[in-house]
Each structure stands twice: as structure tokens, then as C-alpha cells.
Amino acid sequence: MNRIRKKRTTWRTRAGICLVVFFVLMLIPFVVVLTVVRPEQGTAERVSYEKQDTDAAYYVVCEQDAGSISVPLETALVSVLGGIMDADAPEEALYAMAILLRTQAVYDIEQTGSCIIEGYASDAELRERWGENYESYHAVFAGAVSETTGIIMTYEGKPIETAYHAVSAGRTRSPALLGSGHAYHWKEAECGQDLMARDYRTVIDCPAEKLDACLRELTGSLSITGAHIVIEERDEAGYVLSLSISGGEFDAFRIGGERFRALLGLPSSHFTMESAEDGVRFICFGNGHGYGLSIYQACALAEEGKNCMEILKYFFDEIVFMRIA
Numbered sequence: 001m002n003r004i005r006k007k008r009t010t011w012r013t014r015a016g017i018c019l020v021v022f023f024v025l026m027l028i029p030f031v032v033v034l035t036v037v038r039p040e041q042g043t044a045e046r047v048s049y050e051k052q053d054t055d056a057a058y059y060v061v062c063e064q065d066a067g068s069i070s071v072p073l074e075t076a077l078v079s080v081l082g083g084i085m086d087a088d089a090p091e092e093a094l095y096a097m098a099i100l101l102r103t104q105a106v107y108d109i110e111q112t113g114s115c116i117i118e119g120y121a122s123d124a125e126l127r128e129r130w131g132e133n134y135e136s137y138h139a140v141f142a143g144a145v146s147e148t149t150g151i152i153m154t155y156e157g158k159p160i161e162t163a164y165h166a167v168s169a170g171r172t173r174s175p176a177l178l179g180s181g182h183a184y185h186w187k188e189a190e191c192g193q194d195l196m197a198r199d200y201r202t203v204i205d206c207p208a209e210k211l212d213a214c215l216r217e218l219t220g221s222l223s224i225t226g227a228h229i230v231i232e233e234r235d236e237a238g239y240v241l242s243l244s245i246s247g248g249e250f251d252a253f254r255i256g257g258e259r260f261r262a263l264l265g266l267p268s269s270h271f272t273m274e275s276a277e278d279g280v281r282f283i284c285f286g287n288g289h290g291y292g293l294s295i296y297q298a299c300a301l302a303e304e305g306k307n308c309m310e311i312l313k314y315f316f317d318e319i320v321f322m323r324i325a
Helices: 002-037 073-084 091-112 123-147 192-196 208-219 257-264 295-303 308-315
Strands: 049-051 059-064 067-072 151-155 201-207 228-234 240-247 250-256 271-276 279-285 320-323
Touching: 059 073, 067 073, 073 091, 073 123, 091 123, 091 151, 091 295, 091 308, 192 295, 201 208, 208 240, 208 250, 208 257, 208 279, 228 271, 240 257, 250 257, 295 308
Parallel strands: 049 320
Antiparallel strands: 059 067, 151 320, 201 279, 228 240, 240 250, 271 279
């Protein structure tokens, strides 16, 4: 009887061991997956994207002197990112911009069926532009695109419309005044580090001849003697929303701040005006329209230890990261 009991016990023990081994083997793939996607910073934020059910390869239209060509999106992003960012920018800021640019391209494709990429340069053009730094620069930008392959920002499963600029005037602008035609997801964000940027404050003297020519173009009047320009409205971030221009030879009219700054070639619509010896002096703050992501602040956040997804969530609201390819 003792022998029989001992054998039975041994059989049960072996069966238990087999079951344990079986479950361990079943769990190995999950353990491997968790190990692969675990973020380097030790936070799930870096990989908090969902994968979309699509195998579609995205192509974009790139304008060149010889005509338009169709280029895989991931290939085009290397060139575009290299035209916007510095090669020595913090790695996570580069990742953030790669995701932002990809998101906008996919948004355009899904909205209109195509996306025209500005600033694309062929490999030969990049070699000429970067010279002896080609290999190292290309590795940096291609690495940022590869590291974030297919990742985009979405809201309710759809890519969002994005925006970015070089330097804000201290905070980014609310999209509320742009109207309700689009569901913008960028938000007001404090950008204290932007005040340290080299091009945060720019003084531009606009000669009377240039200003006169611009006003003639706007009014259609041959004479603009005595023209009077007044800033009428600013948004909460300080950017000029509208100006009024009046004079004896033409009807008074209003013009938007962004249109006015584009007409005069000002770096920002966050400006003040004062009389100069021969024209008008514009004191501008920031560089760009001020909406969406500030590149300078994004780099500062990266240097503080923020990862790319944390950086993007600093500027964009209610977003979910998805991988499209």
C-alpha cells in the first residue's frame, strides 16, 4: 500500500510540474512583448498608442523644379524634418516633430485624398545642402522618423489637424478665434523658455517707401499721404487680431494681423509700432503664427526630461497616439 501511495504521489507531482511548465511557456510571448515595448524612461507614456487596423502605405506629393513626384511618406519626412529642425536638437523633440508632421500629412490625405509636402529635398539635394555632414545629419533625422514609424496623434480614432511655429511670444495661442469649422486640438500653453530664444524679440524698421507700397496694394489708391494705422484688437496671448487703416484718399478698412504681418514680412503678429526716422518701427515678439507647438519650448521640455508624447500632450489636448503602419 505504501508503494502504491508513493507512486500515486509521484505521478501527481509530475503532472503539477507539467502544468506549471505549460503555463510558463504560454506566458513567454507576453513577457517578451512587455519587455520590448517598455519605455526607456520607465513610463508607459512613451508607448501609449493604439494600433489602427490598416495596412495602407501613405504616399505624398512633393513639388520639385522638374515637376511633382510621389514619395512614400516616411521617406519624405526625413527631408522635411531636416529642413525644420537642427541636427543637434534634443532627441525627444525630434521624435515629437516627426509625429506631428506625419499626423498632418495623414490628416490631409484622409481629408482631401492627397498631401502636398513643402520643403522636400531629394537625397542628392540633401547631400549638397549638408555637405560633409550629410551622413551624420541624415542618420539623426532618419533615426527620428524610424523610431516613431507610423505613430500619429488622433482624436476619436481620426488624425488631428496640427500646427507649429519656431518661437512663441511667451505662450501659444488658443484656436477659439479661428472659428468652429474645424475641431482644433492645440491649446494655450505657457512657454516661458521661449523668452530666452535668440529670435524672441526682433526690431524691424520699415521704410516709408515699403509701407507706402504695401498700403497702395491694399487700398488700390495711388496716394496714401496721411495714412493712419491703429491696432484694434489682440488675443489673450497678445497677438494682433486686427488693425484699422484710414486715410484721406481711400475708405477706412480693417485687416487681420496675420495678413498684415505677411504683407510686411514681419516674423510675428505679436508686435507694437512706433514712429521711426524714416517710416515705422515694429517691435515683434516670437517667430511664427503662435499656434500649436513651439519648437523652442519643445526642445526645452525635452532637455528637462520629457519624452516625445509628453511634449506633444503639452501642446495638444485630448489626443490618443496610434500606429498606422
